[in-house]
Every structure is written in C-alpha cells, then in structure tokens.
Amino acid sequence: MSELNHAALSQAATEARGLAIDAVHACSSGHLGLPLGAAEIGAVLFGSALRYHPGHPKWLNRDRFVLSAGHGSMFLYGWLHLAGYDLPLDELKNFRQLHSKTPGHPEFAETVGVEATTGPLGQGVGNAVGYALSAKMAAAKFNTPEHTIFDQSVVCLAGDGCLQEGVASEAIAFAGHFGLDNLVLIYDSNDVTLDAMAEVTQSYDTLKRFESFGWDTVRVDGHDLDALQEAIAAAKADRNGKPKLIEAKTLIGKGIPEVAGTAAGHGEGGAKFAESARAALGLPAETFHVSEGTRAYFAAHAAKLAADHAAWEATFEDWRAANPELARQLDDAVAGRTPADLLESIPAFVDDYKGATRAAGGDIIQAVAKAVPSLVTGSADLFGSTKNYIKGGGDWGPSDFGGRNVWYGIREHGMGAILNGIAYDGIFRATGATFAVFADYLRPSIRLAALAGLPVGYIFTHDSVGVGEDGPTHQPVETVSGLRVIPNLDVIRPGDPEETAGAFAAMIERKDGPTALFLTRQNIATLSAIPVDERRGGVLRGGYVAKKEAGELTAILLATGSELQHAMEAAEQLGDGVRVVSMPCFERFDRQPAAYRDEVLPPQCTRRVAIEAGVGGLWWKYVGSDGAIVSIDRFGISAPGNTVMAELGITAANLVETAGKL
Numbered sequence: 001m002s003e004l005n006h007a008a009l010s011q012a013a014t015e016a017r018g019l020a021i022d023a024v025h026a027c028s029s030g031h032l033g034l035p036l037g038a039a040e041i042g043a044v045l046f047g048s049a050l051r052y053h054p055g056h057p058k059w060l061n062r063d064r065f066v067l068s069a070g071h072g073s074m075f076l077y078g079w080l081h082l083a084g085y086d087l088p089l090d091e092l093k094n095f096r097q098l099h100s101k102t103p104g105h106p107e108f109a110e111t112v113g114v115e116a117t118t119g120p121l122g123q124g125v126g127n128a129v130g131y132a133l134s135a136k137m138a139a140a141k142f143n144t145p146e147h148t149i150f151d152q153s154v155v156c157l158a159g160d161g162c163l164q165e166g167v168a169s170e171a172i173a174f175a176g177h178f179g180l181d182n183l184v185l186i187y188d189s190n191d192v193t194l195d196a197m198a199e200v201t202q203s204y205d206t207l208k209r210f211e212s213f214g215w216d217t218v219r220v221d222g223h224d225l226d227a228l229q230e231a232i233a234a235a236k237a238d239r240n241g242k243p244k245l246i247e248a249k250t251l252i253g254k255g256i257p258e259v260a261g262t263a264a265g266h267g268e269g270g271a272k273f274a275e276s277a278r279a280a281l282g283l284p285a286e287t288f289h290v291s292e293g294t295r296a297y298f299a300a301h302a303a304k305l306a307a308d309h310a311a312w313e314a315t316f317e318d319w320r321a322a323n324p325e326l327a328r329q330l331d332d333a334v335a336g337r338t339p340a341d342l343l344e345s346i347p348a349f350v351d352d353y354k355g356a357t358r359a360a361g362g363d364i365i366q367a368v369a370k371a372v373p374s375l376v377t378g379s380a381d382l383f384g385s386t387k388n389y390i391k392g393g394g395d396w397g398p399s400d401f402g403g404r405n406v407w408y409g410i411r412e413h414g415m416g417a418i419l420n421g422i423a424y425d426g427i428f429r430a431t432g433a434t435f436a437v438f439a440d441y442l443r444p445s446i447r448l449a450a451l452a453g454l455p456v457g458y459i460f461t462h463d464s465v466g467v468g469e470d471g472p473t474h475q476p477v478e479t480v481s482g483l484r485v486i487p488n489l490d491v492i493r494p495g496d497p498e499e500t501a502g503a504f505a506a507m508i509e510r511k512d513g514p515t516a517l518f519l520t521r522q523n524i525a526t527l528s529a530i531p532v533d534e535r536r537g538g539v540l541r542g543g544y545v546a547k548k549e550a551g552e553l554t555a556i557l558l559a560t561g562s563e564l565q566h567a568m569e570a571a572e573q574l575g576d577g578v579r580v581v582s583m584p585c586f587e588r589f590d591r592q593p594a595a596y597r598d599e600v601l602p603p604q605c606t607r608r609v610a611i612e613a614g615v616g617g618l619w620w621k622y623v624g625s626d627g628a629i630v631s632i633d634r635f636g637i638s639a640p641g642n643t644v645m646a647e648l649g650i651t652a653a654n655l656v657e658t659a660g661k662l
Helices: 006-027 033-037 039-049 070-083 089-093 123-142 160-164 166-177 206-212 225-237 269-280 292-322 324-335 357-371 412-425 436-441 443-452 479-484 497-509 532-541 561-574 586-590 594-600 617-623 641-647 652-661
Strands: 064-067 154-158 183-189 216-221 244-249 375-379 405-407 429-435 457-461 490-492 515-518 544-547 555-559 578-582 608-611 628-630
Touching (some): 006 225, 006 269, 006 292, 033 070, 039 070, 039 154, 039 225, 039 292, 070 089, 070 292, 123 412, 160 166, 166 412, 206 216, 206 244, 216 225, 225 244, 357 375, 357 457, 357 497, 375 412, 412 436, 412 443, 436 457, 490 497, 490 586, 497 515, 497 532, 532 544, 532 586, 544 561, 555 561, 561 578, 561 652, 608 652, 617 628, 628 652
Parallel strands (some): 154 183, 183 244, 216 244, 375 405, 490 515, 555 578, 555 608
Antiparallel strands (some): 544 578
16 A cells, blocks of 8 residues: 555545535536545545546546535536546536536446436445446456456445435345445445435434445544545455445535534535635635646646556456457457347247247347347346346356346336436346336335446336236326336337347347336237348337238327237128227337338328326327326236236227227
C-alpha cells in the first residue's frame, strides 16, 4: 500500500467541496450534504484506491464505482473532473442545466465515468451487486491459469436512504449468501436522512445487520485519509468469500457550519452560505477553483494508472493470442453481437404442439443459449414454473461462478437491480424470470433499465386470468398494459410457440433497451394455419396479418397472446371479409414505417375489434372511436382458468357478438 500524499489529497477534498458548493449555488438546486461530507472518501478513492484510467473509461478490468446515493451527483462529477475524465469544468458550471453532461442524478451513457443511472435510492446497491456478479462470472469464464484478465473490484457508496430501501436489503442478502468478496460497500454514515436525524426512523445496528447477512464489516472515521485508505485497500485485497462493508462516519454538509451535521445539510439549504463557506475553507473568491497543485497531483496519478493499464493490455494481448476462441466470445459479448441466423437456429414446433408458451419458452431458451454463449438467466425461486433454466449451464455461485443459472431467491426487486448491474457491465446478456403479477415488485428496476437503454430480458409467466384457481391476487389483469406505458420497454405477448420463438429472438437481438416477455401458464393452440416464418417474423415487426380476408375487407380482429386463437376462430365464423391481426408487441409495431402499419391496419377499415385478457384502454389507438374492445377491466376471480376466461367474456363467441354489434 503506497503512502498517501496527505497535503495533496486534503487540498483536493477541499476543492471538491468548493466545486459542489459553487455548482449547487449557481443553479439553486441539488444536494450538498454528501459531496461535502464524503469529500475525503472521494479523495482516497479517485486519488489512490481505485484502479481506473480516465483515458480509457471502459477498460474491462477497471474497478467499478457506483454512487448509489445518486442525489449526491456533484460528488461524482467533481471527482471525475479532477481525476481527468472528459468532463470539462464548464460542464460542472452547467450542473442541472439543459443538455449538460451533469444532470441532476447520474445517468449511464450520458456522462463519461458514470457506471449506473442512480437516484432512486437503493438501486445502486443492487447494481453494484450485479457488477460484482458479472465480474465473478467473467473471471470464471475468461481467466486462465496463465493469464488473469479479470480481477476488478466493485465499490459502491451508499447512505442511510439507500440502506433503508427494501431493494438494497434484498441485494445485500444475495451478495452475502453467494460470497461476493469483490464487492466493497462504503456506507456514508452521517446520522441524517432528508427529513430528520436518522434516529427518528431507524435504530438497528448496521454492522450487526451486515454481519448477519455474511459480510465483513469495519467502522472508520470518514474524514481520516489514512483510515479510509487502509480500510479500502484491505477490503479490496481480502478475497475471503465475504463482501465488505466500510461504515465511514462523516459530518453531512462539512464545510458549511450553518447546516453541517443536520437534516438541513442534505439538500441545497447550505448553498446560500457559499461565499462564507468558500472563505472558511481557504478557497479564493473565484468560483469553481481548482489549484495547479491539485491538477498536478491527478496528472501524476493518471500517469501511474496509465502504466497499470498498459501492463494489463500486454497481458490481455498475450491472452488473446493464446486463447483465440475465448477472445472471439469476449469480443462478441462486449459488442453485443448475436448470430445472424439466431431465429433459424431455434427448431420449429410440430403442428399439433399443445403446450403453454412458458413450456415452449423452456425449449427455446436451450437453443438460444447454445447460439449465444453470453446469455445468462435466473429466476426468483420459480425455475420450475418459469421454465427458463439453461440445461447443462450450471448453477452460478461459489462452487461455479461460471454457471449460467442464477438463483435469486424470493427477491424480485433485488433481481431487477442486479440484472441491471450485469447489463451495465456489458459482457453478459442478462435475463430473469418470475410470475407476471410480481412484475410490479421489480418495476422500478425495469423503468431504470428502459431509461438507461439496457438490454435486459424479463421472462414473465402466468400472464393472465388463465392462471385460474390462484385467484385475483395472482391474475395480472393490469400488469401487461401497466408495463406497456414505460418508454423504451418492449412488451411481447406471443400467441403460440412459434411467436414465442420470435419473441425470444427479438429480446436477445435488441441492444438499446429491455424486453419483457409474457408467457402463458395454460396450454394454448398452435396456429399451424399460419406459416412458421410469418409467425416468427411477425413478432419481430410487432404485428402482422395472421389471417387475410378472402374477399372484400369488412372488419379487422386484433389480438395478442392466448387470445389470438379466439380471434382466428371468430374470423371463421364472421365470414370471408374478416382479417385477423396478431399484435404481440405494440412498441415494435409502432416503430415500423407508416406504410407497413397501414398495410396491416388499412385506415379505410374502421370496423375493428381487439381482444385481450386484461385491461383494454391501450387498444383504442388501434381500434379507433368506431371500434370496440373485448377486455377485462376488473380484477379476476378464483376458478379453473377456462372457467374464468369464459365468465369474463374472453371467448370467440363474445368476440363474434361484439363485432356483430358494430
């Protein structure tokens, strides 16, 4: 462990405080408490303890730093600037302004050096666990006895707000159980939450709590550079099968005496004292001041980091030469490449297949896993029901960190945040599964995946009132539409096994956002009258003509998922002028050229009826004011699935009757 330059790092911490004060004061908005209180933590991390290279921010073997307490974004922006990342001082001056690279909360892919989109508290803790999971998996898959190319650490900074959130508890328990000893969580322990002192809402012993989850713990003075350096270095070096918690006792808002140590120090309350605070800190009157000494220190530190990066690059090139197939797999994984013939590699189903789409998905994922080595999956204690277990893929964990099946336990929200962390790391294609009705338990993570453009795949089964006897608590009538309203999320509800094959291919091939598949529990008909290629390809386009009218077009029936079979049956009864349109994915269909959409749904035909076993409000954009919707705009009932469907009107007969009334 190298000896710290106390004078340089102390000065850098002071100037980082000044940058935060000036940025928040300039826009009269933001959070000063963490950037000021954790300044010494930042100085040790970016000035000594972290392995990174500002000139190569995506270095595969860099340490990952996640600011879970994303409201303290000026902490991260300030240190990224000082460390030499491509984040100019003018961007700090434009903090929280339109089109700046310094938004109110850190956003992945918007600001160089930001490893995760954070802000909703606790999410970053789960993301860090996902990063640590990915690092363990990468080391197991790609390291060889001769070459170690992955041995990075994941460091997360969180506060009381993060640790009070349930998602963090789920992720913490997961990390401890599976021995993620490459994970270091620094707890900014300042005894304050936004509204009041922390004692108003918590009284547990944090160290004992983490120890009970299987973590190693230590408490240090968060303003003592030596204590921080020693604790962080020891935590990174000790790969003993336990993640590490460092409780750093800090003074929130340190540097502004008027609010320091109080709840008022959390937000921008101290910004009005900027001038006196700057003077008390020994900073000059000019704002956004960074001394030549601090610049020189970080330039020299960057040179050392560059040398570390160069040494790794040499090892990496030797590894590539010795392991060309592994190198090809890693290149494909990082680039997100998938086989051009992915859809063709999935075997076709027999015409008389009568399984549920969850069962079809269980067969399909085996073929996809063979074609895409970077695919990993997991389930929230429901592998036996969601059917997404990769056979022969091994169970991920201490005995096999290369395993492709992750057992998340009953931790849906934690699973969602961890999946995001894996996706942020950008090496493995992360998918996870649970029952559709529990999608709301991980909805905040899904929303962030969509916001950050992460290619996460969600496999939700038991997708409608067809669940049956479990009753309304487990019948997700509103869930599918509830997720459809999230921007940049593709929601796919396939209508038979071949559409399910198309859905999996669509999920895996998508690079710019997440995809949620909704699959049935109940068996449904295989629509063998529609050619296989049309069903599969139709899903990729979001919607397609499943049955073309035999005469002049008089009506269009639209359906998705298990209701497609009813539309096909109803069309036979309604006559030659009826067209059936399968609409497995609204979002994909809406992205098609207008000419294709008009070809599928000719504007001149306004006699349209949609059917779905769920709430129907979103269908109006397709059926128009002259159309009708057969839907379930109430909660379900407990009875056998077919009985529930019939009782609630999800039948071909009701579809025929509704169309006849138009």
